[in-house]
Structure formats: structure tokens, C-alpha cells
Amino acid sequence: MTAGPWWASESFWRKTAIWVTGVSLIVLVVLTFDTLSQITAGSKRVAAYSVINYRIDYKFDDKRHVQVPVIGAKEPLFGRELSEPDAEALVAKGKMTLQAKNCINCHTVLGNGAYYAPDLTKSWIDPYWGTRDVREQQMVDFIKDPTDKLHNSLGRRMPRLGVTDEEARAVVAFLKWMSAIDTNGFPYNFKPMQQEN
Numbered sequence: 001m002t003a004g005p006w007w008a009s010e011s012f013w014r015k016t017a018i019w020v021t022g023v024s025l026i027v028l029v030v031l032t033f034d035t036l037s038q039i040t041a042g043s044k045r046v047a048a049y050s051v052i053n054y055r056i057d058y059k060f061d062d063k064r065h066v067q068v069p070v071i072g073a074k075e076p077l078f079g080r081e082l083s084e085p086d087a088e089a090l091v092a093k094g095k096m097t098l099q100a101k102n103c104i105n106c107h108t109v110l111g112n113g114a115y116y117a118p119d120l121t122k123s124w125i126d127p128y129w130g131t132r133d134v135r136e137q138q139m140v141d142f143i144k145d146p147t148d149k150l151h152n153s154l155g156r157r158m159p160r161l162g163v164t165d166e167e168a169r170a171v172v173a174f175l176k177w178m179s180a181i182d183t184n185g186f187p188y189n190f191k192p193m194q195q196e197n
């Protein structure tokens with residue numbers, strides 16, 4: 001066998017493959033831990049579940065040029081303040097309901113899902129729910145039976161999905177918590193409800 005140039009040798013490419021695989025593995029492990037710390041509830045961009053005890057505003061940030069959630073005064077969901085574990089249980093139940101009823105068959109949630117119906121990420125602060133005094137009940141009523149309510153110019157209606165009162169309240173808790181997530185301005189051009197008194 002005649003020896004070719006060094007860069008064409010089998011051993012050079014074997015070593016290169018081992019190094020590239022090893023370095024990529026380390027980078028992926030580091031990125032995984034970095035991501036986990038940023039998507040955990042109670043971190044800088046993802047609020048703790050007990051955020052459902054507070055008002056959530058949505059304001060334009062001049063520095064970042066996107067709208068960001070602003071956690072305001074105490075405003076407990078359904079007028080009842082919950083501890084962190086109770087709030088977590090309620091939000092988790094809401095998330096399970098979304099999964100069980102396959103809401104993302106029509107909607108997107110944080111951008112994931114289908115494009116038949118509106119994105120639900122900021123639904124909590126959607127002006128459609130009227131004022132903040134009636135919003136909670138309007139949302140529960142809508143989720144339980146949306147068939148007689150036409151909401152925007154989409155011209156599409158949401159079907160009744162057999163969501164119970166308890167489940168609908170949990171879904172609202174999930175939607176309120178989700179609206180407090182800093183999504184870098186997603187969805188863009190969202191016009192939030194006026195919540196000042």
C-alpha cells in the first residue's frame with residue numbers, strides 16, 4: 001500500500017470523527033442544561049405558577065422592541081389566592097385538559113399546533129373578553145360552550161368539546177399563567193386588553 005498525503009489517511013479521518021462527535025456531545029449537554037434553566041417555571045422568562053394571583057399586563061419594551069409581560073398588583077384568579085403548589089396543580093390540570101381535548105388540533109399554543117384557530121399564548125389578555133371584571137367568567141363560559149359565540153372575523157366557530165366547569169377553570173388558569181411567559185414578543189402585533197381602571 002502506498003502512503004498518500006496525511007489528510008487522506010484513514011487514521012486522520014477516524015480521529016477527526018471521534019473529536020467532532022465528542023465536542024458536539026459536550027456542546028449539546030451544555031445547551032440542554034442551559035435551556036432547562038430557562039424554561040423552568042420560576043425563572044427569568046417563565047413566571048412561577050403563583051403568577052395567576054397577579055395582574056398580567058403586556059407592555060412594549062423600548063429597549064428590546066417587543067411587547068413583554070409585566071406582573072402587576074395582586075389580582076387572584078377567581079378571587080382566590082393560591083399557594084405555589086396549589087397554583088401549579090391547577091395550571092397542570094388545565095394543561096392536561098388542553099392535551100386531553102387536543103386543543104392544538106385547531107389552535108397553536110406558544111406557536112405549536114394547527115392554524116385553524118387563533119394562537120392561545122396571550123388569550124388571557126385578548127380584548128375579546130371585555131373588561132377584566134367579567135373576563136374570567138366569559139372565558140369559562142366560552143370554553144364550556146363556544147357554539148353561540150362568534151368572536152372575531154375568522155368566520156369559524158369552535159365546537160363544544162365537553163369541557164366541565166372545573167376543567168374550564170383550570171384551562172383559564174393555564175392560559176393566565178402562559179400569558180405571563182416572556183415569548184420575545186410572540187405572537188407579533190398582538191393588541192392586549194385595556195386593564196386600567
Ligand code: HEC
Nearest residue numbers: 101103106117118123126149150151152154156157158171
Ligand atoms: C375544531 C377546532 C377547535 C378546537 C378543537 C378548539 N378550538 Fe378553540 N377556537 C376555535 C375557533 C375557530 C375559535 C375562534 C372562534 C371565533 O372567532 O368565534 C376558537 C377560539 C378559542 C378561544 C378564544 C381565543 C382568543 O383569541 O382569545 C379560546 C380561549 C379557545 N378557543 C380555547 C380552546 C380550548 C381550551 C380548546 C380545547 C379544550 C379549544 N379551544 C379547542 C376552534 C377550536
